[in-house]
Amino acid sequence: MTDQALITKFQNGDSKEAAFTQLLKSHQTQVYYQIKKMVLEHADADDIAQAVWIKVWNKLDGFKQESTFSTWLFRIAYNETLNFIAQKKRLTAQHTQRTLDPSIEQPSGHDGLKESTIQIKLERAIAELPEKQRFVFMLRYYDDFDYEKIASITGTTVGGAKANYHQAVKKMTTLLQTS
Amino acid sequence: MENESISKELVEALKSFETKTKQVPAGYFDQFELDLMHKIKAQEQAPKRAPIVAVFLDHKQYLVAASLIFAIATGVLFFNKAEKDTAAVVKVEMIEIETLPNELIEAYVNNNELIAEVEWNTAIETEAASLSNNN
Numbered sequence A: 001m002t003d004q005a006l007i008t009k010f011q012n013g014d015s016k017e018a019a020f021t022q023l024l025k026s027h028q029t030q031v032y033y034q035i036k037k038m039v040l041e042h043a044d045a046d047d048i049a050q051a052v053w054i055k056v057w058n059k060l061d062g063f064k065q066e067s068t069f070s071t072w073l074f075r076i077a078y079n080e081t082l083n084f085i086a087q088k089k090r091l092t093a094q095h096t097q098r099t100l101d102p103s104i105e106q107p108s109g110h111d112g113l114k115e116s117t118i119q120i121k122l123e124r125a126i127a128e129l130p131e132k133q134r135f136v137f138m139l140r141y142y143d144d145f146d147y148e149k150i151a152s153i154t155g156t157t158v159g160g161a162k163a164n165y166h167q168a169v170k171k172m173t174t175l176l177q178t179s
Numbered sequence B: 001m002e003n004e005s006i007s008k009e010l011v012e013a014l015k016s017f018e019t020k021t022k023q024v025p026a027g028y029f030d031q032f033e034l035d036l037m038h039k040i041k042a043q044e045q046a047p048k049r050a051p052i053v054a055v056f057l058d059h060k061q062y063l064v065a066a067s068l069i070f071a072i073a074t075g076v077l078f079f080n081k082a083e084k085d086t087a088a089v090v091k092v093e094m095i096e097i098e099t100l101p102n103e104l105i106e107a108y109v110n111n112n113e114l115i116a117e118v119e120w121n122t123a124i125e126t127e128a129a130s131l132s133n134n135n
Helices: A003-012 A016-039 A042-062 A069-093 A117-128 A131-141 A147-154 A158-178 B008-021 B028-045 B051-058 B060-099 B102-134
Strands: none
Touching: A003 A016, A003 A042, A003 A069, A016 A042, A016 A069, A016 A131, A016 B008, A016 B028, A042 A069, A042 B028, A069 A131, A069 A147, A117 A158, A117 B008, A131 A147, A131 A158, A147 A158, A158 B008
């Protein structure tokens, strides 16, 4: 069944939970991975993903299908992730400033993995990217979203999304070479 | 292609970054669905906020504006009414005094003098009685 049909089913109130569960199964991994690429920690990604899907449940009745469900879903994920990062930055700023980006954990020893220097460098480089650039880059590079869709998700223009992507590539390349 | 501009070193790093971000606890996504539906059901069963309160909370600016308008309107009405009432009383009294015949005014004064005299005599008598009792 298509997303559109599942949404109609949900909005009509018949098998609401079944329709929602189907939508969840279709999109949850992609949403989770996108969030995790932004925050790195599993626990944080899990919290944000839960908040995203609860919002979907609460707002889906009012979704007019003017965009695709995927665009709408990623827009929610984008907003929730940015809110989470901003909140975490505020909280972390009250303690220490031991990391380059307080919203992201130190890469070394992350998730019990022994990481290569290049990996650590990359994570530091990613951490230094502005959140919007980071989000745009991940959607384009890993999920191959077109720029129109990325622009709609992040509330920017197609040109703005392209610029964000290329700036992210440039910064990461420079940071990998210099750090 | 735009990805051709990405260095080989960066491509390799991004590949291993992706592998790492895809590592999740075993059975995570199935558990996620169960936890989420549990939370949603709990939310659905929780008592909902009163709609009237919700409306006011969602439109605080309207509530503030309405309160201000109400306060101003009440003030204006109150002062207008007070002025009108005072004017009416003064007018009525003036008309009555001017239009009353002298006989009526004299009778009113005489009657009131009588009442005052009676009250005064009663007070004297009461006092005298209490004095004689004491003696």
